[in-house]
Amino acid sequence: MTTVASSLAEAGHRFTRKGRDTHVRVIELPDRGDGGGHILVFGDITDGCLVRVHSRCLYGEALRSDDCDCGPELDKSLDMIQEAGAGVLVYLEQEGRGAGLLAKARGYLESEQTGEDTFTSYEKLGYPPDGRSYEQAARALFDVLNLRSVQLLTNNPAKMNALREVGLAVQVVPLVTEALSQRAIEYLDAKRRRRQHWIPNGESPWSVEQTILPRSDSGGAVPDEHARESAPPVLV
Numbered sequence: 001m002t003t004v005a006s007s008l009a010e011a012g013h014r015f016t017r018k019g020r021d022t023h024v025r026v027i028e029l030p031d032r033g034d035g036g037g038h039i040l041v042f043g044d045i046t047d048g049c050l051v052r053v054h055s056r057c058l059y060g061e062a063l064r065s066d067d068c069d070c071g072p073e074l075d076k077s078l079d080m081i082q083e084a085g086a087g088v089l090v091y092l093e094q095e096g097r098g099a100g101l102l103a104k105a106r107g108y109l110e111s112e113q114t115g116e117d118t119f120t121s122y123e124k125l126g127y128p129p130d131g132r133s134y135e136q137a138a139r140a141l142f143d144v145l146n147l148r149s150v151q152l153l154t155n156n157p158a159k160m161n162a163l164r165e166v167g168l169a170v171q172v173v174p175l176v177t178e179a180l181s182q183r184a185i186e187y188l189d190a191k192r193r194r195r196q197h198w199i200p201n202g203e204s205p206w207s208v209e210q211t212i213l214p215r216s217d218s219g220g221a222v223p224d225e226h227a228r229e230s231a232p233p234v235l236v
Helices: 004-010 070-084 101-114 118-124 135-144 157-165 182-195 225-229
Strands: 013-017 020-029 037-042 049-055 087-092 149-153 169-173
Touching (some): 020 135, 049 070, 049 157, 070 087, 087 135, 101 118, 118 182, 135 157, 149 157
Parallel strands (some): 049 149
Antiparallel strands (some): 013 020, 037 087
16 A cells, blocks of 8 residues: 555656746645645745645636636745745645535525625525635644644635644735735625635734744644634734
C-alpha cells in the first residue's frame, strides 16, 4: 500500500505560472463527508509559510464569473505564494459551500426571484447556508505536513478556527479583492453579515494581517471568543 509520504514525493514536478517556475508536490485528501480534495505544496515550506484553504468554485475559477470573489481570491493567493517562493494550497471539493453545483444554481435562481442573499436562499431550499468542514484540511497541515504555525490567506473566521483547533498558531492575512459586479458586491456584504467574514466596509476594524495567536501549554491555541466574532485586530 502506498504511504502518504511516498505519494507526496512521487507526485512532485515542475510548475510554471505567469512565467515563473516552482516545484509543486500533490497529495490527495479522501472524501470523508467533506468533499475531499488535494494539498498542493509549492517550494520548500517551513513553519510560518503562506497557506490558502480554498473551496472549489467552477463559476468563479473556470468560467471566470464576475459574481463572486472566489476566482480573484485564488489568483491573489497563488500570486502571494509564488512571490514568497513557497506555500500551500489546500484545494477542497466543496462546490456551492459544500452543497454542490446544482444546489448552487438553484440558490442563484431563488435569489434572483426573491431578492434574498444566497445564504437565505439555501435555507429556503433546505440546504445548510454553509455546509463546509475544514477539519481534514487542518489535520493534514498539522499531521501530514508537520506545520505548527501558518500565515492563513483568508477572510473566513471559520477557517482560522478550524486550524487553531488542531493546534496550529495562525496569523490571518485577509485577502482584498475588487468586486467585479453588483452581484459580487452584494455577495461580499452577505458574507460579512451572515458569516462574519473579514471584508472591509469602512465600519468594522480590519487590517492586512493579524498577530500570531498565542498557544496554550497543551500545545493548542488559547481560545479567543472575540476573535471568533470580529475582524482581526488592527496592528499598531
